[in-house]
Amino acid sequence: MSGGVATTRENPFALAPSEIEARSREIRRSILQMNSAAGQGHTGADLSETDILACLFFRMMRYHPDEPRDPDRDRFILSKGHGVGGFYCTLAEAGIIDPALLTTYLRFDSALPGHPVRQKTPFVEINTGALGHGLSVAAGLALSARLSGRGFHVYVLLGDGELQEGSNWEAMMAASHFMLGNLVAIVDRNTLQLADRTESIMALEPLAAKLKSFGFEVASADGNNPQEIVRVLTAFDKSGTRPHVLLAHTVKGKGVSFMEDQASWHHKIPVGDQLRQAIEELE
Amino acid sequence: MMAEARAQDLREAVVEELCTAADEGLPLVVLVSDSTSTSSIAPFHTRFPDRLINVGIAEQNLLGMAAGLSLGGFISVTANAACFLTARSCEQLKTDICYSNTNVKLLGLNAGVAYGPLASTHHAIDDISILLGFGTIEVFAPSDGREAAQILRYALGHVGPVYIRMDNTALPVVHGPAYRFQPGRVDVVREGKDLTIFALGTLLHEALEAARALSARGVDVCVAALPSLRPLDADEVDRLAMATGAVVTVEEHSLHGGIGSIVSEILADRGHAVRLARQGIPQGEFAKAGPRGRIREYYGIDAAGIEQACRRLLGMEG
Numbered sequence: 001m002s003g004g005v006a007t008t009r010e011n012p013f014a015l016a017p018s019e020i021e022a023r024s025r026e027i028r029r030s031i032l033q034m035n036s037a038a039g040q041g042h043t044g045a046d047l048s049e050t051d052i053l054a055c056l057f058f059r060m061m062r063y064h065p066d067e068p069r070d071p072d073r074d075r076f077i078l079s080k081g082h083g084v085g086g087f088y089c090t091l092a093e094a095g096i097i098d099p100a101l102l103t104t105y106l107r108f109d110s111a112l113p114g115h116p117v118r119q120k121t122p123f124v125e126i127n128t129g130a131l132g133h134g135l136s137v138a139a140g141l142a143l144s145a146r147l148s149g150r151g152f153h154v155y156v157l158l159g160d161g162e163l164q165e166g167s168n169w170e171a172m173m174a175a176s177h178f179m180l181g182n183l184v185a186i187v188d189r190n191t192l193q194l195a196d197r198t199e200s201i202m203a204l205e206p207l208a209a210k211l212k213s214f215g216f217e218v219a220s221a222d223g224n225n226p227q228e229i230v231r232v233l234t235a236f237d238k239s240g241t242r243p244h245v246l247l248a249h250t251v252k253g254k255g256v257s258f259m260e261d262q263a264s265w266h267h268k269i270p271v272g273d274q275l276r277q278a279i280e281e282l283e
Numbered sequence: 284m285m286a287e288a289r290a291q292d293l294r295e296a297v298v299e300e301l302c303t304a305a306d307e308g309l310p311l312v313v314l315v316s317d318s319t320s321t322s323s324i325a326p327f328h329t330r331f332p333d334r335l336i337n338v339g340i341a342e343q344n345l346l347g348m349a350a351g352l353s354l355g356g357f358i359s360v361t362a363n364a365a366c367f368l369t370a371r372s373c374e375q376l377k378t379d380i381c382y383s384n385t386n387v388k389l390l391g392l393n394a395g396v397a398y399g400p401l402a403s404t405h406h407a408i409d410d411i412s413i414l415l416g417f418g419t420i421e422v423f424a425p426s427d428g429r430e431a432a433q434i435l436r437y438a439l440g441h442v443g444p445v446y447i448r449m450d451n452t453a454l455p456v457v458h459g460p461a462y463r464f465q466p467g468r469v470d471v472v473r474e475g476k477d478l479t480i481f482a483l484g485t486l487l488h489e490a491l492e493a494a495r496a497l498s499a500r501g502v503d504v505c506v507a508a509l510p511s512l513r514p515l516d517a518d519e520v521d522r523l524a525m526a527t528g529a530v531v532t533v534e535e536h537s538l539h540g541g542i543g544s545i546v547s548e549i550l551a552d553r554g555h556a557v558r559l560a561r562q563g564i565p566q567g568e569f570a571k572a573g574p575r576g577r578i579r580e581y582y583g584i585d586a587a588g589i590e591q592a593c594r595r596l597l598g599m600e601g
Contacts, residue, residue, distance in 0.1 A: 071356060118383055125354055127383040130374055136344045137379055140351020140359075147312065147333070148356060167375075170344035177339075 009062035009072055009152075013094070017227035023093055024054045024226065025282050028255045030089035030102060032278050035269040038106045040114070044253040044265035046086035048190045048223075049157060052248055053090040055229040056155055065096045068122035074152050075125050075141050079134020080159030080188060081115040082267070088112050088121070096123055132165025134158065135185060139175045142183040142243075153238050155184045161193030164202045169214070172243075176215025181240035184233065185216070188223065190252035192263045208247060216245045223248025256281055290453040293485075294323040296428030297390065297449070300435045301327050301360065305334065309439060312336055312357045316345045321392050321451075322362035342367045346375035346387070353386040358439055365391030365407035365448065366398070373413065380444045381417040387445075388438045394424075394448045395484070395535030396564075396579075402572035408564050411483075412540025414446050415513060421466065422512040424448040424484035427456045430510055433464035441466075450485040457487065467514035469523065475505035478593055479527045481520070482508050483534035483542045489579065490533055492586035497593055504593065509542050517549045524550055529558045531592050533584050539566035560592045 015023065027050050035041030056076055063073040078087050085105065092099040097111075104110040111120050115129030126137045138156035145152050162168065175183050189207070191198055198204050212218045217236065221228035229248065236244040252266070253259030256278040259270075270278050305311050305327070314336045315322055328335045336352075338345045342363065349359035361368070368391050369376065380387045391410055398405035414422050423438070425431035425447065438445035457472060472487065473494055482490040487508040494504040507523055509515065524530045524546065532543040543561030550557060562583050564570045571578055579585040583592055594600055 075354075126350060126385075127378060130378050132343075133347055133375065133379055136347020136375070137351040137354070139344070140348035140353075141355045142351070143336070143348065144312075144352045144355020144357055147352075148310075150355070167343040167347070170338075170341035171347065174338055174341070174344050174348060178336075 013058040015058040020054050020058050020226035023058050024051050027089045027093050028282050034102045034105050036275045041085045041269050042082045042267045045083040047254045048250045048252045049083045049086050049188045051224045055226050057090050057094045060233050075154045077125050077134040077138050077156040079156050081128030084116050131162040132167040135168050135171035139171050142180040143178050153182050158187050160189045160198050172214040175243040179241035180243045182238050183243040185245040187247050188250050189247050190250040192252045194266050211245050217242045218245050220247040223250035224254050290455050291428030292453045293431040293450050296432040297435050298327050300432040305331050310357050312352050313360045314349050316342050316363045318363040342372040343375050346372045347379050349387045350379035350385040359387045362390040365394035365410050366405050369410040369413045377417050381420045384419050389446045390449050392449045393451045396570050397451050399575035403569040406570050408537045420444040422446045426487035426508050429456050429458045466511050467516045469519040470508040470510050473506040475503040477503045478529040479505045479523050481532045486533050489586045493589035496590050520549050524557050529596050531560045533589050534563040538563045558596050560596045562592050
């Protein structure tokens, strides 16, 4: 019951970086419209992670969009569950959920609640929203693949502020100890958390050195640049024995000038002229 | 039901059943948090070394990984002390296990005040209360090894989270070979018409001893264990209470949110009044530390204390 079995799954889109960029623009437009219509949402976080999600669903992950329970699919866990708006808009862009559903975001008993719920939405693997949970679950999934001889990869997207939760470091010890080379963590390193800069609230740096000392292969990239993201994620040896982490240097609120790098846009939504201006900037 | 002379540790019965289930090919993994000795898991570990996962002293990661392994197709069984399981990793329990409805079976070892002198960090007198506050999870408290093994077997076949409240002492097997655990069922171990005792888990043994003593004084006591707290046949609880009109609940648990609360709610919901005494650790208190027997005596949940509570309720004092 050991050793990887090559999966026959491929990414259903296999897009080039420039094509991923075009998808990112569409996802960002959806995020702005969806959050504005809902009257709520974590807009800054949604825009920060957009390019990472686009790279995963349009290039890296091997899955069938219409087979959310395929046991050999690559898994994605949104540990920073508050980034769910960007996740839903990515799923809609990939045709996994009906884009018309986006208008129900945050409504009573919606299929798209304000944090991911696996019983509600396809390709949500675990319910998140409380921080510091995703990496342990991802490690368990990665270990299950090894024990059962399945070849799937596990991707988990972590917020940077989230790394202040101690449970992440328990999970890192385990990922390294169990030699989970099929585990890829991505840190959305936009340097902002709810109240302020991570470094002024509770410093994470030197983050790369910390992650490396916990046994991870660490790489950095511009987390809003699909070409760089794809290059790093492709280069990771996912059949090896070291877990991987991509420090994705992102800009919170990316793509909209007045939202970029502003802590105040963590969970604000554009209204009126702001929405018009934001959409124009994405053109 | 015939009592057997044989005494058995609940853990021994459960680990034996785990080995049997693994032999049958069930895709089991057992996760421990440095709790290999606490769980008496050695026989399983010896036979299935690659199916025992020790995450170290890291209870949050224990549950997160258990959830992840279950999402990968395994039946995850965790085995660690109930106090740390329900308190240290409470949010993982809530989110990764209950809310996410993952296929994880939780053995809450050494629950209640089993750790007696090790004091309140190690007591779990709130586990039932915590778990019943969450959605989806089924909650069980076996009273002997035979029942514990059967509950485990049921849990392995049930898709979804299950908690099993465990004890760590060798106890007489009160259930005969014909006994078949059924989720929801109230386990009437002794019939009686004067008073009904509802007992949680292994306190059944103390309740039976109290009933025997009362019988010698001409008091005919019904003793019912509640091995299945969720689901629970509430109508049967009501029927057994109303049949005698006098109820004593006994639990090694806080009176907040344990079986005293559950039985009271069932009766109140139906507008049924009975004489009622709830024996346990008073709400708002941590339990005293000391030898377990002494703690049980202090809170009136040993045989003598239960007997006294029954007599008081029936106006037989003095």
